[in-house]
Amino acid sequence: MKIKSALYEFWLFGVKQAYACLFGGFLLAVMIVTRYWYPIEGLHRYDFIFLAAIAFQALLLITRLETLRESVVIVVFHIVATIMEIFKTSDSIGSWSYPEAYVFGIGNVPLFTGFMYSAVGSYIARVWRIFEFEYSNYPGKWATVTLVALIYLNFFTHHYIVDLRWVLLAFTGVLFYNTTVYFKISHTYRQMPLLVGWFLVALFIWLAENIATYTNVWIYPDQAATWSMVSLSKLSSWYLLMLLSFVLVSLINKLHIRRAPASISVVEAKQQ
Template sequence: MKMRNVVHELWLFGLKQAYACMFGGFLLAVMILTSFWYPIEGLHRYDFLFLAAVAFQIFLLITKLETPREAIVIVVFHVVATIMELFKTSDGIGSWSYPDEFVFGIANVPLFAGFMYSAVGSYIARIWRIFNFEFSYYPSKTATIILVSLIYINFFTHHFFWDFRWVLFGLTVFMFYRTHIYFRIIKSHRHMPILLGWFLVALFIWIAENIATYTNIWIYPNQVSEWNMVPITKLSSWYLLMLLSFVLVSLVNNIRICSADESRRPEVNASSRSLHH
């Protein structure tokens, strides 16, 4: 491939990634802006973030920049995430906290918090469509649902019993070590190990988390007195959450399986090599 074509493809890859991150990028931009300048009296910052997220979602649907199916994914993520947030921020657990006041919220959790997780689900749903995902050696949906159910349960139970996240990592590697994800930038499908893809996304989420805690959106116990970088060990949690998010999105998307031979033939029509689980 000529260098010019490589640069062009990388440029398009970046543009499509940015397009897929539209909702998450909007939330992060508003968080940063309101941390330096927030002039609205009588409306708490957290409540403004909630209303801004809802308004932006309506805008995306009206302009058809987001599909109804992707909106459903966001609602599901908001519910699942809020349940976990209620537990993690409860007085008896206190994994993190929201230091500012709010009206739109439940217990210790402002309602906009669920949108931060929804941004991850929105990204996966959009990137799935934009890059026309296909897979090789993808496990059965039943097996993946069992795995992510255990991951979700462990987010709660590790506070009281043994943390078996490393067992879950082992199961993840065992199930997905052969799985490649195929993504189409222009015409041909490129591919990478899905385990690597999840790690790269988890890394970017960790970076975004550092920005969010720096802007005082939420804080961990070690950040109450002064801000400190979120430990790199949090990547393990984000990686598992990334896997959970991916499988949840897979439940509303067709998993198209690309055979090893066909994956090297971009001219083959995708519909002719798709198996719907």
């Protein structure tokens, strides 16, 4: 009976994760399909992805598969990500590029790119609601906000001064080393160190990035001649960016904090 229950819970966990990834999964599917089959003349592939993302978002809202709060997360991420994209893809920086033509864009950035980052924020907001997240030993708001502000700033400044990502990762470890996330799959809450959970999400994003670059959605300079896997070093960037996403979602969603049980008073101890 225990094995059957464990298998059911594992299956349900996968179903809920797939539901949380609905928007990101749709975007990735569109990228893959249009890479190998795109028959629409007069509409650039990048523009089609942009319009498809908007249409899918509207569908999620109309069918109530997404809440208004989650749509706010997507808008915020789109703005934050587009600003960073404009900087990163500028001619003077050139961290990566978008090799295909488009109409809907700003500078070197097609507008669909913001939705790729929004997919991360959408996933976090949805998984937060679906698994009814609770936390213990979660740091104070100002500490987390300061951390992610420095992370976002470092994405820009490391091109001109020393890269502080490893310092920021160390600060993240110190700040969250004792933080646990509790999530409900069926009826019982399970738990995991929050730092481990973030790593698993960052790893998944890195795998999705490999698929996206393989389908020519964007490319890094070392992929211009021929495709190669994205360096594992990018995991650190995705980890920090995912942390930024998580804290932004925490400012919109309510944090449910588990309090430690009160210690037994001296009088009660004597009575026992």
